Amino acid sequence: MKPRTGAAVTLAGCGKTFADGTRALAPLDLSVAAGETLVLLGPSGCGKTTLLRIIAGLESPDAGGRVLFDGADVTALPIEKRNVGMVFQSYALFPNMNVRENVAYGLRVRGVGKAERSRLADEVLEMMRIDALAERRITQLSGGQRQRVALARALAVRPKAILLDEPMAALDAALREHLRGEIDALLRRLSITAVYVTHDQAEALALGDRIVVMREGEIAQVGTPREVYERPADAFVASFVGTTNRLEGTVRGGRFACAAGTMALDAPDMPKAALLxxxxxxxxxxxxxxxxxxxxxQVQFQGARQKVTLCTPDSVRVVVETPPDLEIAPGMLMGLALDPNRFSLV
Amino acid sequence: MIPHRLTFVLQLLVTLACAAFLLVPALASMLAGVTANYFQGLRSGLTLRWIGEVLALYSGTIGLSIAIALGTLGVTLVLGVPAAWALARKPSRLSRLVEEVVTLPVAIPGLALALALILAYGGFRAFRMSPLFILVGHVLYTLPFMLRAVMAVLAAVDVKALEEGAASLGASPLQRFFHVVVPNAKGGILAGALMVVTLSIGEFNLTWMLHTPLTKTLPVGLADSYASMRLEIASAYTLIFFVLIVPLLVALQMFGRALPAAPAKGGRP
Known part of the structure; x- marks a missing residue:
């Protein structure tokens, strides 16, 4: 299959309040560049799936919100007219059709002839390396195979964007890691616009060109995986993505001071500061x-590295991973040196 | 060893006695339908004469019952399947209320339902005189069974997700209904259909109130023959009713057993 590029997706002032009055999403602006993989990351109930469903056309935004594909307003279009590919958490594969018929279904409703759509479906199945499963019933497939079929079905219609709603939540950890690499390679090869919803930070860091971290219906941070990981915008992002240490103190005259001592840094005075x-x-x-x-x-030797747990005089715990060449034992006093660009002050 | 054996024999005897208690009247009745003279017993010989007389006297009621059952099936399919789909895709307080209201005719005695129909529509003479009047009653009474059977299957296959999947691929609501909803609800539709036909063919309560001398169904004719014909004819009539209804009941039973397993295993062969 030839490489292709998807549409740029823009959301303007899109909020969502459900009929029962719960606000799932505060009005927000967001844009996804053509060909970019954007990951929506957050705990359950943070509004990430609602946001995805607004892009898909399965939910409409509250009055005033607009969804644009390549600059064209699609807010009023139902999902069947938006030409997006969607991979559902439950996969939503049709049990009354075999694998090939599932993958060809989007072409069938577009009026593509039977021979032609079978050929195109087989092409996509081959690209996904599941052509051997073409005749199988959905009930005869494993979880990982279903996931691939769902992805193939969404890609077969050559969508403007592909939207994935926790596509790996139903799979076990080892398979997830394997498929993560596969999906990443595929999305890059097709350079298709993709929006990927997950609550798994490892998945988000591995797949995203950019990550949108969400909390309680609002965007907490938007950035590249490196930015989000190394410079979290706030304590929530820091705690949600990876392990984070937190030292509380003050900043005065270019020095951070806490119970463990002081450290020079370049920041204005703050009466209350936290070093993450x-x-x-x-x-x-x-x-x-x-x-x-x-x-x-405590010291945990892990082969390539060791994990050291330290304690400040006011009993705050800090975890540091270091090369194993340093011989450290419980009870020792150690100095803590931070890489200048790899901490944030909030 | 021996007490065990004794218990087994006793249990078997009790079971057989119970079964016989229930089966003997049915068998006796059917046998009476092919006995030359019931009061002389089997010694009088076997005959198909009574069956022939029933067919001559009442074939119209048999035809009408089958026609009404098929008509009822048609209407419950056209109304019930889309309604079940509408109720299953958006479960809300309103949809539950609709479901309850539709189920009401099952709880109301057939006679009361029939009386209500006569009070409301009895004035439309042509309608009152036609078999359509009975058909409407049967639809009211059987629709909830179709609705429930289809809704149960739609819930089991998570029809909302399947529909969203189809919609994301570009399918219009009509295409979704025929390509995805109906094929995946097939088990429930079939079970509902068997139920509707069985209930309609055997329905007496409602029909007895709604019928006219020219619109008698099989069960109404049956009551008529019990009251006014010789016993052998009524029995032969019962025999014909059994021949119609038993295969349906067996199919229903087999299907009812296969159905709960179907969604879990997914497809049927």
Whole structure:
């Protein structure tokens, strides 16, 4: 199949309040560039699926909200006229059709002849390396196979964008990791616009060109996986994506001060500040000079690295991952050195 | 060993006695229908004469019952399947209310339902005189059975998700209904259809109130023959009714057993 590019998707002022009065989504603006993979990440109930369904046309935004595909307003169009491909959490494969008929269904309702649509469906099945399953009934497929068929079915109509709603939630961890790589390679090869909903941060970091972290119907942060991981916008993002350490203190005269000591940094004075950093963004130093000094509580040797849990004088725990060459034992006092660009201050 | 054996024999005897208690009257009745003279017993010989007389006297009622059953089936399919789809795709307080209202005729005695129909529409003479009047009663009475059977299957296959899947691929509401909803509700539709036909053919309560001398159905004719014909004819009539209804009941039974497993296993062969 030839590479192709999807449409740019723009949301303007899209909010959603359900009939019973619950607000699922605060009015928000968001744009997805053509060919980009955007991941909507957040805990359940954060509005990410509602947002996806608004893009798909399965929900309409509250009055005033607009959805644009390549600049054209599609807000009033129902899903069947938007030409999007959708992969559902339950896959929604038709049990009354075999795999090939499922994949060819979008072409069937578009009036493509039987021979032609079978040929096109087989092409997509081959691309997904599931051509051997063409004659199978849906009930004879494993979870991973169903997931591939659902993706093939959504791609067969050459959609303007592909929308994936937690497509791997029903699969076991090992299969998820394997398919993650496959989906990533496929989306990149087709360079199709994709919006991917997940609550799994590892999936989001691996797949997204950009990640939108959501909380309670609002966008908490938009950024590349690296930005979101290394410079979380707030404590929620930091805690939701990966392990985060948090030291609370003050900033005065270019120095951060907390119970563990002080550290120079470039920031205006703050009467209340929290220093957020990842376990691998810090180094431990023996024979600490003045600075941040913590007491080692526990050391877990993990082969390629070791995970050290430390404790401040006011009993705040900090986890640091270091190379295993440093011999560290519980009870030792260690200096904490942060990489200058890999922490955030909130 | 012996007490065990004794228990088994006793249990078997009790079971057989119970079965015989229930079966003997039915068998006796059917046998009476082919006995030359019931009061002389089987010694008088077997004959098909009574069956022939029933067919000569009452074939119209048999034909009408079959016609009404098929008509009722047609109407419940056309009304019930789309209605079940509409109720299943958007479960709300309103849809539950609709479901309850539609189910009401099952709880109301057939006679009361018939009286209500006569009070409301009895004045339309041509309608009152035609078999359509009975058909309307049968539709009212059987629709909930079709509705429930189809709704149960639609809920089991998660029709809402399937429909969204079809819609995302570009299918219009009509295409979704015929390509996805109906094929996946096939089990429920078939079970509902068998139920509707069986109930309609055997319905007496309502029909007895609604019929006219020219619109007698099989069960009404049956009551008529019990009251005014010799016993052998009434029995032969019963025999014919059994021949019509038993295959339907067997099919229903087989289907009822296969059905709950169907959604879990997915497709039928």
């Amino acid at each position: 950093f990842r376990p691998e963004a810090a180094r431990l130093v023996l024979d600490p000079p003045a600075g941040l000094v913590l007491k080692v509580e």
